[in-house]
Amino acid sequence: MGNQQRNARHPVQFLKTEYIRIGSYQKKLSEFPEKERELWRVFDQASFEREPAAEGVDSNEVLHLLDSPAYFELFSLPYRDPMTNTSLRERFGIAPQNSAMASRIIGDTVKEGLVRPQDKAANRKFMKYLPFWG
Numbered sequence: 001m002g003n004q005q006r007n008a009r010h011p012v013q014f015l016k017t018e019y020i021r022i023g024s025y026q027k028k029l030s031e032f033p034e035k036e037r038e039l040w041r042v043f044d045q046a047s048f049e050r051e052p053a054a055e056g057v058d059s060n061e062v063l064h065l066l067d068s069p070a071y072f073e074l075f076s077l078p079y080r081d082p083m084t085n086t087s088l089r090e091r092f093g094i095a096p097q098n099s100a101m102a103s104r105i106i107g108d109t110v111k112e113g114l115v116r117p118q119d120k121a122a123n124r125k126f127m128k129y130l131p132f133w134g
Contacts, residue, residue, distance in 0.1 A: 066114075072131070082118045082128030 012019050018029040020039065029036050054065070071077075075091075088094070088102045106129060109115045115129040122128065 082130055083115065084126075084128055 012026075019026045020029045020032060020035055021027075022032070022035075029039070057065070081087075083106070085099055085102045085106065088106060089096065089099060092102075094102050106115070110117070110129070114132055116132060118128040118130050
């Protein structure tokens with residue numbers, strides 16, 4: 001069967017056939033209806049909203065996948081409130097001693113054109129950013 005990655009939402013498939021591990025063997029799931037029912041009960045208990053949306057995605061790809069207007073709407077944030085290093089850290093729960101992480105995120109979003117400095121002449125420490133459409 002090769003290296004199959006575990007999936008939290010559905011059984012492993014190979015050539016459109018679902019398999020389950022029984023002891024040290026992989027068997028066709030259809031041969032074990034009681035296990036199949038139990039497995040689907042477990043899958044139903046997993047909360048889709050609490051799982052990662054994507055894995056193995058680099059930061060540039062994440063920025064393109066995000067729907068920025070929907071993010072602001074979801075969190076009831078006004079579009080015109082400028083973002084700062086502090087506001088980003090607070091929003092994402094980044095500790096103050098890790099402000100460099102927030103700076104990196106801001107730098108990446110500026111490079112991608114998703115945010116822009118409100119005042120390009122402002123001191124970097126006091127810089128505020130607006131979304132690209134703002």
